[in-house]
Amino acid sequence: MEFSSKLLERAVNEMSQLPGIGKRTALRLVLHMLRQPEAQTFQLADALKTMRQDIKFCKNCHNISDIDICEICSNPHRDETLICVVEDVRDVMAIENTSSFKGLYHVLGGKISPMDGIGPADLFIESLVLKVKEGGVKELIFALSPTMEGDTTNFYIYKQLQGYQVETSTIARGISVGNELEYTDEITLGRSILNRIPFESSLKS
Amino acid sequence: MEFSSKLLERAVNEMSQLPGIGKRTALRLVLHMLRQPEAQTFQLADALKTMRQDIKFCKNCHNISDIDICEICSNPHRDETLICVVEDVRDVMAIENTSSFKGLYHVLGGKISPMDGIGPADLFIESLVLKVKEGGVKELIFALSPTMEGDTTNFYIYKQLQGYQVETSTIARGISVGNELEYTDEITLGRSILNRIPFESSLKS
Numbered sequence: 001m002e003f004s005s006k007l008l009e010r011a012v013n014e015m016s017q018l019p020g021i022g023k024r025t026a027l028r029l030v031l032h033m034l035r036q037p038e039a040q041t042f043q044l045a046d047a048l049k050t051m052r053q054d055i056k057f058c059k060n061c062h063n064i065s066d067i068d069i070c071e072i073c074s075n076p077h078r079d080e081t082l083i084c085v086v087e088d089v090r091d092v093m094a095i096e097n098t099s100s101f102k103g104l105y106h107v108l109g110g111k112i113s114p115m116d117g118i119g120p121a122d123l124f125i126e127s128l129v130l131k132v133k134e135g136g137v138k139e140l141i142f143a144l145s146p147t148m149e150g151d152t153t154n155f156y157i158y159k160q161l162q163g164y165q166v167e168t169s170t171i172a173r174g175i176s177v178g179n180e181l182e183y184t185d186e187i188t189l190g191r192s193i194l195n196r197i198p199f200e201s202s203l204k205s
Numbered sequence: 206m207e208f209s210s211k212l213l214e215r216a217v218n219e220m221s222q223l224p225g226i227g228k229r230t231a232l233r234l235v236l237h238m239l240r241q242p243e244a245q246t247f248q249l250a251d252a253l254k255t256m257r258q259d260i261k262f263c264k265n266c267h268n269i270s271d272i273d274i275c276e277i278c279s280n281p282h283r284d285e286t287l288i289c290v291v292e293d294v295r296d297v298m299a300i301e302n303t304s305s306f307k308g309l310y311h312v313l314g315g316k317i318s319p320m321d322g323i324g325p326a327d328l329f330i331e332s333l334v335l336k337v338k339e340g341g342v343k344e345l346i347f348a349l350s351p352t353m354e355g356d357t358t359n360f361y362i363y364k365q366l367q368g369y370q371v372e373t374s375t376i377a378r379g380i381s382v383g384n385e386l387e388y389t390d391e392i393t394l395g396r397s398i399l400n401r402i403p404f405e406s407s408l409k410s
Contacts, residue, residue, distance in 0.1 A: 005271045008257050011256040029223050033257060034269070041257040044219040045250035052238060052246040064239075066210045075254060090232060093207060097223040152333040181383060 001027075043190055062107040062124045064089045072096075072104060079103045081138040085128065085157065087111055087150075091143060103141075106131070111144055111153040129160050132158055139167040206232075211343055267312040267329045277301075277309060284308045286343040290333065290362065292316055292355075296348060300308055308346075313335070316358040324360055334365050339408045342370040 001023055003009035033041045047121065057063065057069035058194035064165055065071070072078060072092075082103030086092055092105050106121045143158070144150035158168055175184050175193035184192075213235065215349035215398035220231035238242065238246045263275035270276070277283060277297075282382050287308030291297055295308050311327045336342055345364070363373055372383035380389050389397075 002301060004275055004277070004297065005260060005292065007252075007256040007260050008294075011261065014252040014374070017245065019237050019377045020230075020233075025225075028225075030253075030256065031293060031295070031351060032224050032255065034334040038257050040222065041253050043223070045254040047212075048235075048238065048246055049250040051212040051235065055212050055239065057209060063215055064210045064342065066212060070209055072206045075351050088236065089209065089213075090236070097209060152236050167280045177352070 046118050061105045062109060062127070063092050063105060073085075077102075081136060082129070083128075083139070084139055084140070084141045086143050087145065095143065103139075106140075108144075108153065109148040111147075112156055113149045123153070125157060125160065128157065132161055132164050134167050135165075137166055137170060142170040143167065206401040217229070220322075262312075266310045267314060267332070268297050268310060282307075286341060288333075288336070288342055288344070289346045289348050291348050292350065301309065312346075312403070313349075313358065316352075316354040317361055318357075320355045330362055330365065333362065335369050337366055337369050340370075343372055344374060347373065 001012075003012070009028045010100070012026045015021060015029055016023045018026075021029075027181060033044075055115060056063040056065055056068065058073055059068050060073040061070060063070050063072070067074075079102050083106050084095060085106050086095070086106055087110060089107060091194060092107065095101050097190075106124070106128050108125065108128075110118055110123055112120055112123065113120060120170055128140075132140070141156075142154045144153055154170060161168065172195065174195065175181065175186060175188065181189070206217075208217070216235045217228060220226055220234055221228045223231075226234075238249075243346045244281045261273065263270040263271055263278055264273050265278040266275060268275050268277070272279075283343050284307050289300065289306060289308055289310050290311050290313060291300070291317060292313055294312060297312065300310075301304050311329070311334075313330065315323055315328055317323060317325055317328065337345070345362075345366070349358055357377060360390075366373065377400065378393060380386065380393065380402065386394070
């Protein structure tokens with residue numbers, strides 16, 4: 001791609017560093033900015049800069065937060081003996097959206113993935129183990145993606161916790177509500193039969 | 206979408222102002238930035254800001270340029286009696302890539318589109334007409350997208366030029382090189398038969 005302007009080229013190159021944004025999309029976005037008022041681009045640039053500079057992570061759960069201890073961790077109405085282990089802030093948002101969970105979270109910051117060079121030391125696993133060691137945690141709920149990396153991470157943490165008094169559980173895997181049975185993949189369907197639950201308890205939720 | 210941080214929320218909101226980027230994609234991009242070194246986000250923000258602030262448009266053809274008269278317009282080897290009328294800088298880049306055109310460009314900055322509230326006054330049509338009035342232009346090549354808006358814009362300019370000595374042409378519409386005949390839409394195929402060219406001249410290109 002040959003550009004008639006170095007300024008344009010630089011902006012496109014920087015934009016195309018973002019995941020899923022190629023040069024063509026970057027050019028489309030940058031040209032859009034040129035058609036909008038100058039203030040809009042400035043606001044975007046400032047928002048990104050300020051965010052990157054000033055954002056904090058909760059010292060307890062590692063979730064993104066503007067304060068040292070996030071609103072969830074500092075909420076006295078939440079059950080601090082119940083901790084839901086998730087990959088990142090998007091999972092916290094998704095679970096919070098359901099209003100089904102009243103415990104605290106622990107954000108790992110990713111999952112163990114040797115292919116991407118991410119080992120246990122790159123994640124907030126140590127601080128989770130420490131929390132359990134210190135006592136006061138009754139149950140850990142593993143809510144990682146049902147992928148090989150997610151399962152590996154679950155198992156690694158589970159192993160680290162051997163010998164400590166803590167219950168561990170994973171979120172249920174089964175057929176999505178509203179999905180057709182025939183289109184469900186075999187592994188999910190197979191597991192959903194193995195992990196069947198009493199009909200009475202399905203009536204409660 | 207509920208955010209645990211105002212800084213994050215603001216960054217996501219600003220990003221999702223861009224066309225084709227929804228809140229979820231914006232969140233994904235912003236979280237990616239948080240995992241990258243701080244410098245990378247700063248470079249992006251600066252590149253966007255500087256571009257928006259300092260970018261210039263060629264005074265002759267309205268193409269994006271870092272100098273007052275762009276490299277194409279100031280190149281003495283190019284034929285200034287031949288002007289190719291295009292929508293935006295991407296079209297200039299695409300045509301330049303072919304190395305098939307040795308004339309100058311005139312960038313309209315869009316096309317007439319009443320649905321989007323874009324009229325002739327919002328485009329650089331007047332300066333094009335002025336160029337023709339002043340003489341020295343032998344041929345205008347309309348190279349706008351073959352859509353209703355593109356055709357409307359072509360026709361509007363064509364009408365404005367009535368009475369002036371200038372040839373007008375549009376780029377050929379037909380079957381793309383390498384495409385299967387059977388998958389070509391009817392309008393394109395129909396036009397390609399009406400606008401057939403002598404076999405000898407197809408051998409030359």
